[in-house]
Every structure is written in C-alpha cells, then in structure tokens.
Amino acid sequence: MYEITFNLKKLSFDLTSFTEENYLKIIYLLTERNNGNEVSTNDLAEQTQTKAASVSDMLRKLADKSLINYKKYQGVTLTTDGEKIALSVIRKHRLWEVFLVNKLGFGWDEIHDIAEQLEHIDSEDLTNRLDTFLGSPKFDPHGDPIPNSQGQMPSVVYHRLSEAPLNKEVAMTGVSVHSPAFLQHLDKLQIKLGCTLKVLEISEFDKSLNVILNNDSSLFVSYEVAKNLLVK
Amino acid sequence: MYEITFNLKKLSFDLTSFTEENYLKIIYLLTERNNGNEVSTNDLAEQTQTKAASVSDMLRKLADKSLINYKKYQGVTLTTDGEKIALSVIRKHRLWEVFLVNKLGFGWDEIHDIAEQLEHIDSEDLTNRLDTFLGSPKFDPHGDPIPNSQGQMPSVVYHRLSEAPLNKEVAMTGVSVHSPAFLQHLDKLQIKLGCTLKVLEISEFDKSLNVILNNDSSLFVSYEVAKNLLVK
DNA sequence: ATAAAAATTTAGACTAATCTAAAAAAATAT
DNA sequence: ATATTTTTTTAGATTAGTCTAAATTTTTAT
Structure with missing residues (x-):
C-alpha cells in the first residue's frame, strides 16, 4: 500500500477569496462599461445573480478591506488594490480561454463557464507558465485584451x-x-x-x-x- | 464601450461540492492504503486538516446523501456513488499533474497544490479533451495510475x-x-x-x-x- | 473483568454569504 | 416643491462548514 497522495494545508476551499474575486472582477468590467463611473448596487446584484441586500453587505466588507471606494447610496469604484486583484482574475480568465480554444479545440461559444472556474486557480507561477506556453497572447478568443503580468490592461479602441x-x-x-x-x-x-x-x-x-x-x-x-x- | 464579458449562472462557488469531493477523495485514498478497510474519523481529521468533531458532522451529511457507508464509531467506506465521485476527482487531479509537468515544465515536486485546486473544475468535456490532449496517459508524474473516463482505476501491483x-x-x-x-x-x-x-x-x-x-x-x-x- | 485511555459523537457557538421584509435615501414626475 | 417611485441599506434569519468542550463509546492494559 502506498501513502496518501496529498498533504492538504487547508481542506476547505477559501470561499471568501473566490467570492471577493468575483465581485472585484465584475466591478472592474461594469466600471469599464460605464466609462469609469461608479457601479450601482442593482447592477452588481444583477451580474452576481444575487439580491441588492447581499450586495450591500458585501460592499461594506470589501470597503473594510480597502478594495473598493464606497459611499453609501453612491455606488462603487475599485481602489488600486482592488483593481490589481480584478486584473489578475481577468488575465487568468482570458489566458485559460485561449488555452481552451487553441489547445483543446473548444469553440468560442463553449468556454465561458469553464474559464469562470479556472480564473480562480491561485498560482502566479502557473499563470505565467501558461502565458508562455500559449505564446503570450495579447487577445482572448473573443478579441478581448489580456492584461500583462504587471497587471496592465492594454487599452483598445473599439x-x-x-x-x-x-x-x-x-x-x-x-x-x-x-x-x-x-x-x-x-x-x-x-x-x-x-x-x-x-x-x-x-x-x-x-x-x-x-x-x-x-x-x-x-x-x-x-x-x-x-x-x-x-x-x- | 462593450458589454460585460460574462453571464454568471451562479456567482458563489459551490463550496459544498468542493468540500464533499475532498472528503470522498480522501476516503478513497485512505481506504486504498488500508487494504479496503474502513477509514477512521481521526485519520480523516488529520488528512482534512480539521477536527474529529467536524469530520463526524460531515460523515453524517455524506451518509445522508448515500455517498458513504457509515455506522457510528465504526469508520466509513465509500458507496458506489461516492466512489464514482472520488475517482472522477482523482482522475482530474492526476491528468492536471501530467499537464503541469509535461506541458508547462513544472517539476514533480511543485505540482501538488495546484492540482489540488484544478481537480475540482467541473466539466466532463474539459477532462476528456485534456486527456486526449495529453495522449491519454495511464500514469501521473509520480507513477500513480489514472482512472479512465468510465471511472475505472487500473490495478497496479507495487x-x-x-x-x-x-x-x-x-x-x-x-x-x-x-x-x-x-x-x-x-x-x-x-x-x-x-x-x-x-x-x-x-x-x-x-x-x-x-x-x-x-x-x-x-x-x-x-x-x-x-x-x-x-x-x- | 474492569479501570484507564483513546476515539468518536453531540451540544452549542461562530463565520461567511446569502435571503426576505422593512426602513431609509435618492431620483423622478407632475 | 412635493408626492411617488426606485434604489439602497438595515434588521433579522438561514445554511454550510468549522470550532471547543463535554458526553459517550470503544479499545487497551492490567
């Protein structure tokens, strides 16, 4: 018989960081769509598939951690720290989409839900090796720009x-x-x-x-x- | 400006299935190490990095779902349903390990924690495409056998x-x-x-x-x- | 065979993320 | 300008997974 194949540091997945990352990513993308203006609680509730009440709770928590700028009733924007996390998640999402299409042969219409999961895998080393493996692509299969490892999002005119x-x-x-x-x-x-x-x-x-x-x-x-x- | 890049079905990651999968995987591996005998609460607590009390709670839940055979104070084994889930997780874990070593150039000593995360990505299509992409490997980088898509674990004599x-x-x-x-x-x-x-x-x-x-x-x-x- | 030790379970509590319902604030419309 | 509507927040509850401490069961040792 052989030894157990793993040595868990933590068994339970860190739901907190998963949820936080999702909110930050969504705030980033909605802010971008909003020409840089504050994102509303209702818009967030719609995108996160939760209720406005849940969003309010979460916004308070994110503000406590200095990840967002939040004044009650005034909507939110990301702080520098929050944006850094958001861009890292978006970078991973888009790199994995390239992997799924270019390496595994998925169609561009099939990859979203899988990338939603993969974007939360936590390993900078993995992300950078994946980037290299894919040839450091600048755009994902939908044409969206991929932030670089320094967390800079290329600006693209559409x-x-x-x-x-x-x-x-x-x-x-x-x-x-x-x-x-x-x-x-x-x-x-x-x-x-x-x-x-x-x-x-x-x-x-x-x-x-x-x-x-x-x-x-x-x-x-x-x-x-x-x-x-x-x-x- | 462009539309939001995602359409979430659910924002919150399903912690339940993540945790469940971990317990089932660990029960599988400990049972294997135990020559097929029941796994004890304490052994599970050690492997899951939790306390025996938490394990007891979880065992009741898993038994309620018919994923394990559990009689109080007598240890547990997997049911057919439980084993199916465990083998699927182990298959994904080992396939991703092959990917990390063969495609991304990681060392066999660096891949465990990343595979712990990747093993919970939920997409049968992805798993099978990954398997094909890797050339349907039979063993992972540590020499452990990889269950096939039917959930059969090759028996190997060590x-x-x-x-x-x-x-x-x-x-x-x-x-x-x-x-x-x-x-x-x-x-x-x-x-x-x-x-x-x-x-x-x-x-x-x-x-x-x-x-x-x-x-x-x-x-x-x-x-x-x-x-x-x-x-x- | 029984006392002591070890393992396991139960009881009760905590945290994170969510919910519904109600209250409060802001925006809109006449 | 104020009443109505819409949006947002608060209050209080729920669920899953965990915890500590106490109770119970099983195992071990004499």
Missing part, C-alpha cells in the same frame, strides 16, 4: 460595425456580447475574428446591413448583430 | 525497493510519498520514474542500500528512501 462608414473595409476584432447564442450565430454567418467586412448599405426599414465578407461574399446582418461586432 | 531481491534489476515505477522534500531528494540522487535499480547490499547497521542506478553508477540510499520507492 468601433461598432453598426457605426462603420459605408464602403470602407474594416477588420473584425471583437464582440461585445459573449452569449453562446450570439457566437453561434456568428459561426453560421462565418464571421470570425480577423475577417474583413465592408458595409454597402443600411436598410431604412430595419437598420439591417448589407455587407461584404472577406472581400468575397455578400450577406445581411441585423442591427442587433452589427451593434455587437467590434471592428477597426 | 513492490518497495526496500524489499526487492538482491542483485536483481528492477524499474522505478512510483513513489509512495509525495512530499516536495522527498521528491527533491530523489532529484538530487537522479532517481526518476523509469530508471533501473539493482540492490547490491543492505547495511546491517542502518538498513541503507547500496544500489546500482541505470546499470551504471553506484549509490547509497537510506531505508527511508528505499521504503518509499516503488519498483517492479
């Missing part, structure tokens, strides 16, 4: 296809919605990161766009789709 | 170097202790999985062994080391 000038070829660089349904729809249209698009015409009736894909085939995309296609 | 016959060349197939200190010691001796060993002599004084490594160099290993080297 334009939406729905606002692109007519008859100008642009490259598809990202999506602003990550739902499997949207991503699968793009798969069907053969629209993927890096493809080129040229808007020929916008319908007055439903705002749908007639576009040329890869300087080759012509197709129609709805305004809903065009609004969430990021191009440059 | 012998300890300390009990090997004299002057017979044997192959090193595993270790029965996984502490970094032990593994690093083996690294220094250049003893690794697959190497060959021939015991020339056992000292009457301290039971240390004079062995030939790889049919080449001669070295001494202590009884403590030889006891934890598995060979065939």
Whole structure:
C-alpha cells in the first residue's frame, strides 16, 4: 500500500477569496462599461445573480478591506488594490480561454463557464507558465485584451460595425456580447475574428446591413448583430 | 464601450461540492492504503486538516446523501456513488499533474497544490479533451495510475525497493510519498520514474542500500528512501 | 473483568454569504 | 416643491462548514 497522495494545508476551499474575486472582477468590467463611473448596487446584484441586500453587505466588507471606494447610496469604484486583484482574475480568465480554444479545440461559444472556474486557480507561477506556453497572447478568443503580468490592461479602441462608414473595409476584432447564442450565430454567418467586412448599405426599414465578407461574399446582418461586432 | 464579458449562472462557488469531493477523495485514498478497510474519523481529521468533531458532522451529511457507508464509531467506506465521485476527482487531479509537468515544465515536486485546486473544475468535456490532449496517459508524474473516463482505476501491483531481491534489476515505477522534500531528494540522487535499480547490499547497521542506478553508477540510499520507492 | 485511555459523537457557538421584509435615501414626475 | 417611485441599506434569519468542550463509546492494559 502506498501513502496518501496529498498533504492538504487547508481542506476547505477559501470561499471568501473566490467570492471577493468575483465581485472585484465584475466591478472592474461594469466600471469599464460605464466609462469609469461608479457601479450601482442593482447592477452588481444583477451580474452576481444575487439580491441588492447581499450586495450591500458585501460592499461594506470589501470597503473594510480597502478594495473598493464606497459611499453609501453612491455606488462603487475599485481602489488600486482592488483593481490589481480584478486584473489578475481577468488575465487568468482570458489566458485559460485561449488555452481552451487553441489547445483543446473548444469553440468560442463553449468556454465561458469553464474559464469562470479556472480564473480562480491561485498560482502566479502557473499563470505565467501558461502565458508562455500559449505564446503570450495579447487577445482572448473573443478579441478581448489580456492584461500583462504587471497587471496592465492594454487599452483598445473599439468601433461598432453598426457605426462603420459605408464602403470602407474594416477588420473584425471583437464582440461585445459573449452569449453562446450570439457566437453561434456568428459561426453560421462565418464571421470570425480577423475577417474583413465592408458595409454597402443600411436598410431604412430595419437598420439591417448589407455587407461584404472577406472581400468575397455578400450577406445581411441585423442591427442587433452589427451593434455587437467590434471592428477597426 | 462593450458589454460585460460574462453571464454568471451562479456567482458563489459551490463550496459544498468542493468540500464533499475532498472528503470522498480522501476516503478513497485512505481506504486504498488500508487494504479496503474502513477509514477512521481521526485519520480523516488529520488528512482534512480539521477536527474529529467536524469530520463526524460531515460523515453524517455524506451518509445522508448515500455517498458513504457509515455506522457510528465504526469508520466509513465509500458507496458506489461516492466512489464514482472520488475517482472522477482523482482522475482530474492526476491528468492536471501530467499537464503541469509535461506541458508547462513544472517539476514533480511543485505540482501538488495546484492540482489540488484544478481537480475540482467541473466539466466532463474539459477532462476528456485534456486527456486526449495529453495522449491519454495511464500514469501521473509520480507513477500513480489514472482512472479512465468510465471511472475505472487500473490495478497496479507495487513492490518497495526496500524489499526487492538482491542483485536483481528492477524499474522505478512510483513513489509512495509525495512530499516536495522527498521528491527533491530523489532529484538530487537522479532517481526518476523509469530508471533501473539493482540492490547490491543492505547495511546491517542502518538498513541503507547500496544500489546500482541505470546499470551504471553506484549509490547509497537510506531505508527511508528505499521504503518509499516503488519498483517492479 | 474492569479501570484507564483513546476515539468518536453531540451540544452549542461562530463565520461567511446569502435571503426576505422593512426602513431609509435618492431620483423622478407632475 | 412635493408626492411617488426606485434604489439602497438595515434588521433579522438561514445554511454550510468549522470550532471547543463535554458526553459517550470503544479499545487497551492490567
């Protein structure tokens, strides 16, 4: 018989840090979406799938730890410490997404829930080795930028296809919605990161766009789709 | 600005399943070490790094869920359902260890704590793709067998170097202790999985062994080391 | 066989994250 | 400007996993 294969330092997973990381990540992303303005309790409740009351409790705790700037009824922003944690989680999330797609062959519509779990694995060494193994990618499979190991998020300028000038070829660089349904729809249209698009015409009736894909085939995309296609 | 990059189904990590999985895994490994006999509350408390009282509580819960066979004061064994979960966790643990060593270049002494976290990632699809990506390995970097996707653990017969016959060349197939200190010691001796060993002599004084490594160099290993080297 | 020791369980308490319901504050609309 | 609505916070409760201390059961030693 052989010895036990493990020497646990702690059995119980640290739910606290998991939960904290989630709140901080969500605050970061909602702040970004909000052009840097405070995030509201209700928005957080929606994104965390909890109730506003639970969010209020948690905000007090995070503020006690100096991870957020919080004044009652005034919404929150991240402190430098809080942002550091948020960026580390986002870096891990996006690197794992690259792994799942580039190494394991997952589709971009299948990786979100798994990356949600992997993003909390706690090992800087692992994260940096993974980064190297993947060739230090700058963008994840949805086109989102990957913060570097110093916790710096590359700033990227986005334009939406729905606002692109007519008859100008642009490259598809990202999506602003990550739902499997949207991503699968793009798969069907053969629209993927890096493809080129040229808007020929916008319908007055439903705002749908007639576009040329890869300087080759012509197709129609709805305004809903065009609004969430990021191009440059 | 772009939309939030996630659509959480649940924010809070399921601590219950994490904890449950840990207990089941530990019960499996301790039962194996015990030749299939019941595992005691105290042994579980030691391995889980908790107190006996906490273990008692948890055993009642696991028994309520029909994951273990438990009669008060009599120790526990896994039910079929419990064993299924345990083997799935062990499979994931060992596959991730292979990934960490073979793909990311970690040493076998560095991977335990990371695999402890990765083993709880919940996605059968991920596990099976990882298995394929790694070439469906049968053993982890410590020589421990990897259960297959049907939850079957290959049965492996172990012998300890300390009990090997004299002057017979044997192959090193595993270790029965996984502490970094032990593994690093083996690294220094250049003893690794697959190497060959021939015991020339056992000292009457301290039971240390004079062995030939790889049919080449001669070295001494202590009884403590030889006891934890598995060979065939 | 029984007394002492060891192992295990129970009782009661604590913490973190959540909830519902109620109260309070801020925003909105007339 | 004030009444109404919406948002946010507080109060009090719940659950899971843990703890210490006390009680109980089993094992060991004479």
